[in-house]
Amino acid sequence: MIKKDIEKILGREINLVHPKDFRNGDYTLIADEKTAQEDFERLENNKPECISKIEFIKPRFINIYLSKEFFAESLKEIVEKGENFGRSEHARGFKVMVEHTQPNPFKQFHIGHMMNNAIGEAVARIIKWNGAEVKTASYHGDIGMHVAKALWKGDYALGSKAFEEDAQAKAEIQELNKKIYDKSDPALNKKYEEGRKKSLEEFGQIYERLGSKFDFNFFESEAAPVGKEIVLENMQNLPAGRQVFEESEGATVFKGEKYGLHTRVFLNSDKIPTYEAKEVGLAKIKKEKYAFDQSVTITANEQDAFFYVVEAAIGEVFLELKGKLKHLSHGMLRLPSGKMSSRTGDVITAEALIEEVKTRTKGDEQVAIAAIKYMILRQSIGNDIVFDFEKSVSTEGDSGVYLQYAHARANSILEKAGRKGNATGESGETREIERMLYRFPEIVERAGKEYAPNYITTYLTELASSFNNFYAHEQVISDEPESAYRLAIVEAFSIVMKNGLNILGIAAPEKM
RNA sequence: GCCCCUGUAGCUUAAUGGAUAAAGCAGCGCUCUUCUAAGGCGCUGAUGUAGGUUCGAUUCCUGCCAGGGGCACCA
Numbered sequence: 001m002i003k004k005d006i007e008k009i010l011g012r013e014i015n016l017v018h019p020k021d022f023r024n025g026d027y028t029l030i031a032d033e034k035t036a037q038e039d040f041e042r043l044e045n046n047k048p049e050c051i052s053k054i055e056f057i058k059p060r061f062i063n064i065y066l067s068k069e070f071f072a073e074s075l076k077e078i079v080e081k082g083e084n085f086g087r088s089e090h091a092r093g094f095k096v097m098v099e100h101t102q103p104n105p106f107k108q109f110h111i112g113h114m115m116n117n118a119i120g121e122a123v124a125r126i127i128k129w130n131g132a133e134v135k136t137a138s139y140h141g142d143i144g145m146h147v148a149k150a151l152w153k154g155d156y157a158l159g160s161k162a163f164e165e166d167a168q169a170k171a172e173i174q175e176l177n178k179k180i181y182d183k184s185d186p187a188l189n190k191k192y193e194e195g196r197k198k199s200l201e202e203f204g205q206i207y208e209r210l211g212s213k214f215d216f217n218f219f220e221s222e223a224a225p226v227g228k229e230i231v232l233e234n235m236q237n238l239p240a241g242r243q244v245f246e247e248s249e250g251a252t253v254f255k256g257e258k259y260g261l262h263t264r265v266f267l268n269s270d271k272i273p274t275y276e277a278k279e280v281g282l283a284k285i286k287k288e289k290y291a292f293d294q295s296v297t298i299t300a301n302e303q304d305a306f307f308y309v310v311e312a313a314i315g316e317v318f319l320e321l322k323g324k325l326k327h328l329s330h331g332m333l334r335l336p337s338g339k340m341s342s343r344t345g346d347v348i349t350a351e352a353l354i355e356e357v358k359t360r361t362k363g364d365e366q367v368a369i370a371a372i373k374y375m376i377l378r379q380s381i382g383n384d385i386v387f388d389f390e391k392s393v394s395t396e397g398d399s400g401v402y403l404q405y406a407h408a409r410a411n412s413i414l415e416k417a418g419r420k421g422n423a424t425g426e427s428g429e430t431r432e433i434e435r436m437l438y439r440f441p442e443i444v445e446r447a448g449k450e451y452a453p454n455y456i457t458t459y460l461t462e463l464a465s466s467f468n469n470f471y472a473h474e475q476v477i478s479d480e481p482e483s484a485y486r487l488a489i490v491e492a493f494s495i496v497m498k499n500g501l502n503i504l505g506i507a508a509p510e511k512m
Numbered sequence: 513g514c515c516c517c518u519g520u521a522g523c524u525u526a527a528u529g530g531a532u533a534a535a536g537c538a539g540c541g542c543u544c545u546u547c548u549a550a551g552g553c554g555c556u557g558a559u560g561u562a563g564g565u566u567c568g569a570u571u572c573c574u575g576c577c578a579g580g581g582g583c584a585c586c587a
Contacts, residue, residue, distance in 0.1 A: 015530095017528075019531075020530095020531080021531080060567085061530080061531070144587065146587060163586085248584080249585080250585080253584070261515085262582090262583055262584090265584045267585085268584090270585085272585090274584095274586080275587050301516090301580095305583070306587085308516085329517095331580085332580090375524095378525070380526085383518065383525095383580095384518090385524085386523090396537080397535085399550090402536090402550070404550090405548080417547080446528070449528095450528085454526080458527090461535075462534095469553095471548095471551080472552040472553090473553095476547060511548095512550080
């Protein structure tokens with residue numbers, strides 16, 4: 001709003017930022033050195049009501065201070081909009097599918113899945129808050145070599161180890177994979193179906209605990225035949241030179257070299273579709289189920305190279321999908337005590353982590369899950385994160401609990417006061433908390449444009465800190481005329497914090 | 513060997529090309545007769561390295577060093 005007002009006055013687009021230090025104003029216009037003086041004078045002479053002061057700092061900084069009336073007005077707006085405060089319209093009409101979590105049946109739901117789930121859930125919600133229509137999807141690897149490895153002797157780690165070390169076992173597992181794929185062995189089919197069903201039930205339970213819901217569940221078993229067909233079609237029915245896929249050493253591959261990438265196998269020499277071909281099939285299934293403008297897939301960054309190649313292949317097969325696929329990757333969730341590997345069976349399940357953290361949150365599961373989610377979401381997506389039980393999940397400082405606690409405190413004050421705030425009353429000095437609250441919608445929008453949940457966590461932490469400061473230094477409930485205005489601040493804070501936690505998929509208990 | 517990602521305080525992390533690089537933890541001092549002390553206030557402490565672009569670089573470009581990931585029938 002402010003930006004548009006100023007652009008109107010100056011008649012051009014401007015570079016407007018929030019200074020890091022509030023003492024330098026609420027906004028800074030970074031002007032061109034040549035026109036800065038002129039811009040300053042024009043603003044000074046056409047000052048909008050919401051601006052109380054404008055100052056010109058030497059070469060090019062024009063600092064803008066908002067008026068008391070502006071802050072009072074923003075508090076009123078927050079209270080009026082309530083749970084809708086912060087919603088943006090900038091992505092209205094845009095259809096997005098967000099695929100995340102992707103646990104594989106026959107294998108455990110480990111902390112890597114939990115990390116992916118926290119990010120995926122937050123990203124989906126952020127996009128939704130920006131006005132887009134969002135559908136979430138999980139994709140389950142219910143077929144493929146990992147299933148054969150798991151079914152070989154009933155244990156994935158065992159099968160995986162034997163596959164690499166024992167040629168005999170490797171041959172048996174490959175044979176098993178073929179049988180699972182063509183469903184030629186009734187006894188095996190039964191074992192397979194039972195195991196698959198059990199896994200999916202367990203995943204459902206953990207989703208519920210994490211507060212995650214999916215609009216679609218896709219399976220590799222359905223994507224496989226679709227993918228295989230597409231691969232064959234784009235090889236056989238096209239003239240030489242126009243073929244997307246080609247034969248090489250008995251396998252069917254996509255030569256990524258023409259994109260500066262590398263070759264990957266889509267059908268193995270047994271004509272069984274690999275993960276690559278299944279991903280192509282999945283793209284087709286997705287677009288038929290939901291006519292998305294963008295499909296976001298969230299995975300660990302060890303799959304980056306895989307996705308570059310597969311997306312290039314999909315772009316050739318489905319021209320209309322070119323540029324509509326977005327791959328977002330995150331690092332590993334590392335624990336202070338060593339690495340985790342699903343191949344050796346050395347995995348830490350999501351459940352084990354939740355239980356472990358619970359012992360440090362007085363047994364409260366909502367608080368424990370909030371602590372874990374916050375640790376994951378507080379930093380920019382992409383790098384590994386180190387999850388330290390002892391310190392990082394502590395209930396102090398930069399943590400999910402800190403946010404929940406500040407929110408609960410605000411509610412407690414409102415309840416104790418037994419009356420609503422009133423932002424039209426006596427306001428006194430403008431406080432840091434007021435200077436933070438009105439910014440929430442711009443934070444949501446920025447987070448939406450960059451798929452960056454940590455913009456929200458960072459903001460909320462600063463907001464909670466401002467609130468705690470405010471709370472520690474001012475008597476909110478009193479007979480003074482400013483009391484009503486202070487209550488309005490508390491009320492607005494409670495709303496913004498709750499909405500913020502909601503966007504992140506973190507619970508916001510009313511009491512703690 | 514080739515490709516991709518990452519190097520910020522003792523530790524874990526922030527910082528849409530902008531002002532004095534921001535927090536939390538740890539350490540050292542304060543602070544509960546007062547609305548939830550799971551809180552607040554203060555001190556100490558950092559951009560791997562060498563260049564380049566720019567009025568201005570943690571941010572963009574190049575070399576080097578260090579760490580992680582990937583590179584044909586796994587997912």
